[in-house]
């Protein structure tokens with residue numbers, strides 16, 4: 009994991025115990041106890057699905073707010089390319105970048121062009137490295153965590169290439185340092201993020217010490233202000249229009265579309281990602297070169313913190329790519345040169361983070377597994393969730409781990425109650441013979 | 453083997469949609485038991501290939517999965533055509549897969565060799581016209 013923290017927070021006072029979050033959680037990391045949702049932290053991958061479905065807004069995505077950046081002398085906004093797709097078709101990326109300067113940022117910097125550079129670096133890596141195939145994209149932090157937790161065998165498949173967000177921030181800071189004479193620490197690079205998960209890589213990046221990004225503001229937090237600034241704009245614009253295939257990165261298939269390699273896959277959503285990861289673990293996809301994997305079903309255009317309907321946003325990305333995609337914004341030979349100088353590479357290993365086993369000691373773990381199986385056999389297996397665990401199997405496990413008791417299953421409780429009440433009735437009937445005969449006892 | 457966890461799975465021949473389900477569950481159980489990730493992967497590959505062979509070539513099978521503190525074993529017993537020449541079937545690249553199966557990415561003739569590579573013990577017993585029994589064992593340490 010990216011550290012001992014998560015980017016979503018459960019606000020207990022607001023939680024009514026609705027269980028929407030428990031049911032949707034793809035890693036079964038949520039339980040409801042005493043009408044409050046609680047998180048099993050070692051299983052959470054920060055995908056943010058729970059944030060989307062909570063009807064009470066009791067699950068908060070932990071992003072930054074504008075005032076967190078007052079310590080910087082100079083601020084640069086770096087919107088995720090997904091942000092470009094949240095506006096109408098006349099609002100081009102360059103107008104959006106320009107608008108950031110009107111709402112208090114000193115400058116803005118495009119990330120889509122860095123995505124194109126990263127795509128070239130990925131292609132170089134594929135062409136020159138013999139590491140295990142398929143390589144898996146490492147740009148969705150939720151997917152990286154899923155692999156750390158459930159697929160430690162696949163950590164070596166995560167491509168060790170820096171993300172577009174980092175590449176862009178590094179470039180933007182270098183540029184501004186030269187221009188303004190300020191120190192790196194005086195310049196704040198602020199990502200406009202589609203999801204809380206990106207906060208993980210900002211606070212505690214893997215395979216390197218520090219992020220070049222200093223914080224992230226939620227797309228939906230900044231959207232209204234920016235929309236207003238765009239509406240009031242007089243049309244003046246210092247930015248060139250954003251070009252290149254990097255514009256397609258925030259949709260499923262956007263990365264793969266930038267690659268020359270043909271044997272590639274793109275997948276969105278945890279359920280389908282899990283299927284692909286299972287296949288990779290079973291050695292079934294060795295002929296595939298690269299797998300682009302996103303936690304969100306529609307990738308970043310449909311991130312937890314997005315504003316627009318993800319399919320409308322996706323349509324806009326496709327249109328942008330059609331209009332501006334054919335002109336590259338990067339010089340391939342220059343990027344290849346930078347690649348050879350390790351400009352894009354990440355070194356070091358990503359640590360595995362497997363979920364706690366049933367027991368540290370194998371023979372005890374086996375005993376507990378037998379117990380879990382025995383309990384599960386007795387349960388109705390309808391996954392009703394009334395017990396506060398997402399499935400009957402997870403409930404059986406919670407019983408074995410002594411998080412709950414068997415009676416917490418209403419079906420078990422009813423059976424117990426039935427037995428108790430029939431015993432009670434029997435006793436009453438037995439005694440009634442001795443009692444005054446004009447007390448009528450209705451059985452059945 | 454006193455302290456042994458046992459679970460059986462039914463595998464349907466021809467059922468591509470559910471293919472690989474038993475292996476997925478087996479993997480999840482091993483991870484919960486805290487078995488070393490490298491061993492989990494070897495078991496996953498071996499059980500997946502055995503399961504797929506049932507889906508491809510047999511009518512149906514029972515997969516018996518056992519874990520003790522020292523050993524993991526998988527026994528797949530199918531009702532099916534049997535294998536006429538096990539030695540030949542074990543050779544890398546030997547396959548009787550149909551064009552349709554090849555279309556779906558199977559038929560490289562690597563399944564049985566991969567099981568061999570990823571297990572510590574492998575036994576194949578086959579009776580023509582009746583079925584095949586594949587026994588796979590891995591040491592936990």
Ligand SMILES: Nc1ncnc2c1ncn2[C@@H]1O[C@H](COP(=O)(O)OP(=O)(O)OP(=O)(O)O)[C@@H](O)[C@H]1O
Pocket residue numbers: 501505506508509510530532533534535541542546547548549557558559560561562563564565584
């Ligand atoms: N359970 C089985 N029943 C009948 N025949 C089998 C069975 N398992 C394997 N065979 C035979 O043995 C051959 C080799 O099997 P193996 O798993 O090594 O390769 P494959 O299944 O043909 O291809 P791949 O596993 O690479 O997709 C098969 O083509 C088939 O003729």
Ligand code: SF4
Pocket residue numbers: 055147148149150151202203204205206302303304307308309310311312
């Ligand atoms: S797909 Fe994109 S928006 Fe969704 S969690 Fe991953 S990085 Fe964030």
Ligand SMILES: [Mg+2]
Pocket residue numbers: 501504505559562563564
């Ligand atoms: Mg096979």
